[in-house]
Amino acid sequence: MRKKILKAPCLLLSLVTSLNLCSGKFGSPITDDVNKLPVLKQNIPYDYEIPVSYIPKEVAGTCWVVLNIYPLEQSLRKLANTFGTISTNKDNVLLFIAMLKSLRFTLDHERLETAMQSFQCHYQEHGLLTGPYFDYIRDFLHTAAQGPTDFSCEPPPCLSTEQTPGVHEENRGDAWSRRSPLLLVLIPFITCVALIVWLVKSGKRLPVCNTENSQMEPSDTIPTVSISIPLQTLTHAADAQPEREAIAEHQSG
Secondary structure, eight states: OHHHHHHHHHHHHHHHHHHHHHHTOSSOSOOGGGGGHHHHHHHSOTTOEEEEEEOOHHHHGGGHHHHHHHHHHHHHHHHHHTSOSSOHHHHHHHHHHHHHHHHHHTSOHHHHHHHHHHTGGGOEEEEEEHHHHHHHHHHHHHHHTTSOOOOOOOOOOOOOTTTOHHHHHHHHHHHHHHHHHHHHHHHHHHHHHHHHHHHHHHHHHHHHHHHHHHHHSOTTOOOOOOOOOOHHHHHHHHHHHHHHHHHHHHHHO
16 A cells, blocks of 8 residues: 555656656757758758748737747658658758757647637748748747747737738739730730721722712713814815815816
């Protein structure tokens, strides 16, 4: 009986210790592997764009770490899939994924999900270049290592599309891209129709005008016929007339 009483506190102490270890109370998930960030930055081309969804600090406030931990983890997973199975870069990226995952396990899952849903309209999707991307990860891990996370932030009002020029321009660009194929079809069609109409009108204009002019002329107009007589013929006839008269007088006498 006494042994059972002694075993009970030991069992309880073991259970509490395991819970504390799982909850991350002993030790920080942020390890010295952060020093491998410059290596990744050098191994990946500087002009390579890495997509990531995040909320800026000025919007997230004290919940910046809480709201961005899961999207950053998903971004690193996509980056890891771009490397081969045997790759030092992939191994280093997996280290940071495990680091973020351990940090996320220290948070209350329900409160984390609630906070992310409250700030859903404030997430921004961008493609960051290699340098800014890993600088963002370093800033994130440094902030997460400073102290406990906070869930006591309130989301600001969601911005409408009129107040967000970037979203408005993007929607306008999408609308233009949807209309472009239709315009490419309509413009040649309209041009052909206009050309056909112009040709038809220009071809019928002269006959119509002639018909109108003929209708406007009076019906009692006598048509005139002009005959051209050569000048040499008239001169020859004038010279031959005296000779004819002399011959006529001689025959009568």
